[in-house]
Amino acid sequence: MEVVVEERIVKDIKANLNIAGEVKRSRRILITLEKEDLLKVSEWIKGRGFEHLSAISVVDWLEAGIYEITYHVWSQEDKILITLKTSINRQKAVIDSVISVWDRSAGIHERELHELFGVNFEGNPDLVPLFLEDWEGPPPFRKDFNWREYTGEKYYDQENEREHVYYE
């Protein structure tokens, strides 16, 4: 497969922002960056035609103590998907919001991830709960959240014979 355009974009990013990228396969580029560089790179690739933010995802690496945040951005012009990957400390999960770059399509993904992982996106004014109503527990998608224990305590009655099965 030809990866001419992909390599040119990686070279452009290296020349303009001094950040290394990697061509994974045709139509896929991976850029690993520091969280301080996120806004700078986002703005640059948006200007380069990467206008459609497909998704933002968080991976919780419990042992390493980090959240890996990935931004998947599509360019309709070049027909290429760039994945921006950065990591933050999961105890102090704070990162700049990209709402200034990709507007509300970024805002809604950040709102979801704030609820499910407890990541704070600085600069996003709308981080109110989305799916979970009256949720008092910790962010439920964290790897250290023991949902079995939580639901047992919260929703089942240990005295009730019929619900014993949840405690075995």
Next chain:
Amino acid sequence: MTRKMRGNMFTTSESIEPAIDTNYDLYFGPAHPGSGNFGVKLKVDGEVITSARADPGYLHRGFEKLMEYRIPLQNAVLSDRLCVLEPLNWNLVHAEAVDELMGVEPPERAKYIRVIMAELSRIQSHMIWYGVFCIGTGFESGFKIAFGYRDYILDIFELITGGRVYPAGYICPGGVRRDLPEGAEERILETLKKAEEMIRFEEMENPTLLSRSKGVGVLKSEDAIRLGATGPVIRASGIAMDVRRDDPYEVYDKLDFEVPVRTEGDAYARYLIGIEEMKQSVKIVRQAIDKLPAGEVIVPELRKPKLNTKIPEGEVYVRNEIARGEAAIHMVSNGSKYPYRVKVRGPDFLHMIPLLEHLLEGAQIADVPAIYWSLNICPADMDR
């Protein structure tokens, strides 16, 4: 009108302004027959909506978390439930993500069967879209006819997968679960004629639909990209974005089809795009059946799936074009038999929250169902 009537009835002097507050809150859904398990809180002034706030979460089942505790074989079945209206397309996204992680290349015949099933699923999903759009705008016959014709396609699903609505992981990692049964190709071709009948019915000019949807809920192309629109919604706003053509998967690069685009961006344009896409899907299925090669339908090492098959370490982001728009799965594996993290990107997550809120602002109350259903929405893949 209310203000004036009240003024005439209860006041004697013209100069006294009646103390009526025309601002109120209106809750559209979640028990509204047309809304699905989803609500929108509307702030209304008289007949005009001043602001809208989506209220999702009624169908939040935590699929992404559930998948972290299951092997791909179980997740294939689980992926059906991501969207009730097009389970086969979600099967396909999940299967492709696992294929790519495991480095498995499905046999050529399996790829064609996958495309046939995905496109049939798209046709029946677009029929539902038309049906609920009709019932939302007060044209009930359209709803009944669309759901009637959809059943012909469900018959095909029953024949091939064993389930009418949920295929139970028919499209699985490595290929498809079973080969097409005898005579399935002919049955599919016959059903396509039925689908074409339905398309002809949809194409008939319909004053009810026309008057309710023309010029309603206009989405400008610059807003479409800003709010994350994909699929038929963005194509009705003048941007030809289609994953099948731009980022081809399976055998879409070997098939000839067009990507319909319109520039009006209103509810009527979205409805016309739906019709055009059904035609293209019929065309794709015909070609795929024509080219269907012989051979295996699943890679031999996955034919009898083992329970402790390890997923190699890695990370993939797989995008597909489903009936509603761009669907994607971000799957991360740390080398165990369960995926470490699965992120599901449903098109309706963006269509139903930022986009719907944007379109409803400034609209009339009476236009809410037309706008709502013209987006081809499904709360299941928004909440996941």
